Amino acid sequence: MVRRIIEIDREKCNGCGACASACLEGAIGMVDGKAALLRDDYCDGLGNCLPACPTGAITFVEREAAAYDEAAVLAKKAEALRSSVPAQSSPSGGCPGSRMQALRPAEGSAPAAADSAPMSSLRQWPVQIKLLPVEAPFFQGAKLLIAADCTAYARADFHQRFMRGRITLIGCPKLDEGDYTEKLTEILRRNDIRELTVVRMEVPCCGGIQRAAENALRQSGKFIPWQVVTLGRDGNILE
Incomplete structure (x- = not known):
């Protein structure tokens, strides 16, 4: 063939x-x-x-x-x-920069002291959609966060509010070549994904990452609970 x-x-x-x-x-x-x-x-x-x-x-x-x-x-x-x-x-x-690794941060850790940095909620490496494998142990039973690159910079509590307890995938459809749909479809199809959250900015170019996630959900043939959260440029969550 x-x-x-x-x-x-x-x-x-x-x-x-x-x-x-x-x-x-x-x-x-x-x-x-x-x-x-x-x-x-x-x-x-x-x-x-x-x-x-x-x-x-x-x-x-x-x-x-x-x-x-x-x-x-x-x-x-x-x-x-x-x-x-x-x-x-x-x-x-x-x-080493693209080698797959599960980080598994402590979910119930005590708050950080005032003079120390808060603990990261990142649970795996890599995080870029283009670099992630389509199958990995950390995907099994996971809650996925698909986030536009800029979202973490728009909101100070991004780790605690969105990344905590989720496997994070980030990308920018305006900067990356090609479409994310095929890669995301295979991730959803090949792994036991429990739920999906998409976080995007209000700007039009972020529509690409939302459309890729929606298309991937349809093409995967699975029913997975999902939601889209849109952030304004000031970091506020838009209704």
Whole structure:
């Protein structure tokens, strides 16, 4: 079948291994110090690896390729868990800046002293929609917050009011290329998401992040409770 799949330019690849770390399906590995697509049927064509590559060595192409085999990928992950080797790990370690990590802050911590910074409510890394994998342990049973980049700067209590107890995904449809719909659809489809909150600014360009979330909800085929909160430029919640 002809489908969208990644292609790696070995001349541009610097061998950092960031793409192999970002590919949770295990489709990419390191061969002779360079990244390589190991199996077509492990590549889902969503491109988590693209933003992780610092040299732009990875692109999408349309070519004859085996269909994505989700069952084979899941079986590989199960085998990796049984042998206590993370399926998304790579020999080179990958780029620390985009490596997936659950932070799990204490939800019931005491208030911070007056001379110290309040505790962050961020529960995972990364947070950018473009960098997040479509499957991760922290998504299971999660409440999702999809927030426009500017919202956290508009409201001082953003961590406590919106991020606390939620997995945070941020983006700006005006600055990022492409649409978030496909990525968000796969996150909702592949994980047990309990509820979804979208926080946007009142400005028109923020409509893109709301539309992507709404389209993803429809395309996921799931019924998930959701809400949209709109902030004014002064940080007030608009009715």
